[in-house]
Amino acid sequence: MYAFFKADLKRVKLPWLKILPVKNIYFEHSMISDVKNNKFQATISPFCLLLPKKSKRPLLSLRYLGQLPNVSFLKETKPFSYRLKTKNLDLTLTSAKKPLLENQTGFIKLKPGRETWYYSLTDLAASGEIRIGKKTVKVAGQSWHDHQWADAPYENDYWLWFSVQLENGMEIICFEYGREIKKRLATVMYKNCAQKTFDVEIIPGKNSWTSPQTGASYPQEWEIIIPKGKIKLVVNSLNKNQEMIYGLINYWEGGLSVKAEIAGEKIKGLGFAELVGLPAAKNLIEIFSSKFKREFDRSLERLKIAKGRQ
Numbered sequence: 001m002y003a004f005f006k007a008d009l010k011r012v013k014l015p016w017l018k019i020l021p022v023k024n025i026y027f028e029h030s031m032i033s034d035v036k037n038n039k040f041q042a043t044i045s046p047f048c049l050l051l052p053k054k055s056k057r058p059l060l061s062l063r064y065l066g067q068l069p070n071v072s073f074l075k076e077t078k079p080f081s082y083r084l085k086t087k088n089l090d091l092t093l094t095s096a097k098k099p100l101l102e103n104q105t106g107f108i109k110l111k112p113g114r115e116t117w118y119y120s121l122t123d124l125a126a127s128g129e130i131r132i133g134k135k136t137v138k139v140a141g142q143s144w145h146d147h148q149w150a151d152a153p154y155e156n157d158y159w160l161w162f163s164v165q166l167e168n169g170m171e172i173i174c175f176e177y178g179r180e181i182k183k184r185l186a187t188v189m190y191k192n193c194a195q196k197t198f199d200v201e202i203i204p205g206k207n208s209w210t211s212p213q214t215g216a217s218y219p220q221e222w223e224i225i226i227p228k229g230k231i232k233l234v235v236n237s238l239n240k241n242q243e244m245i246y247g248l249i250n251y252w253e254g255g256l257s258v259k260a261e262i263a264g265e266k267i268k269g270l271g272f273a274e275l276v277g278l279p280a281a282k283n284l285i286e287i288f289s290s291k292f293k294r295e296f297d298r299s300l301e302r303l304k305i306a307k308g309r310q
Helices: 282-310
Strands: 002-008 026-032 039-045 059-064 069-077 081-085 089-095 105-112 114-132 135-147 159-166 171-177 183-189 197-200 201-204 207-209 217-219 221-226 233-235 242-245 250-263 265-276
Touching: 026 114, 026 250, 059 105, 069 114, 069 282, 089 135, 105 183, 114 159, 114 171, 135 159, 159 221, 159 250, 183 221, 183 233, 197 265, 233 265
Parallel strands: none
Antiparallel strands: 002 026, 026 039, 059 069, 069 081, 081 089, 089 114, 105 114, 114 135, 159 171, 159 265, 171 183, 183 197, 201 221, 207 217, 221 233, 233 250, 242 250, 250 265
């Protein structure tokens, strides 16, 4: 998983960022999961420095300093084809399908005063290398890309989000948003690229995982039912220990095994889930500050080593 964020500090108003003398802040979250050995490697760059663009083409192009001394970049080589290079990832990604527009319009009203633009590339051919510690591994497979943006202030909200890729060429994105009043929606991309949006039911199972780091409890299995689409999914986490912390926000992200039944036909697949807004029992600022200091010290040490080699 790799995520790059841009936030307007006047709109977001996160307490640990308000002291910064800038209008916008950029930050990066990424993780690599080793499902076989039940491990994951998380990387958070709390502040990223954008570098000047090398190209004037009207395509996505980001160059930035995140994990010092590495220069990371994400660039669109042609429409819906990308090259991503960070400290731990070096991937080429090419979309096999047109974009999925969430809600079939690319626009969702989550609640009064909270709206978002949102599209996904649900079937990306991926190849390249990942780095785990000092080991580099060649990889190839299927990926998923989301692009979401909104003009809304930060709120301590709850959401549960799933992306699913099935072996029959169908992809599904669905979510549940809000605490008291919940918004639920599913959009399906069929093999022929037709898209439909449905109401969805999301039912957590009994299996959960409690983080020793924060004390937060995260469900680990769900039943997802789309009655009008004749779709039923049973999804389970592949690795329980997948918690991330950024300031006052604790969240869980990880891969899923998927068993689907569509109009009576049984199909397997894989997925990904994100859970945000579940209460922590421990002080998140203390945990985040400690992690940030350790990573900052490591970055300085890597920078010293890099300068020494020049």
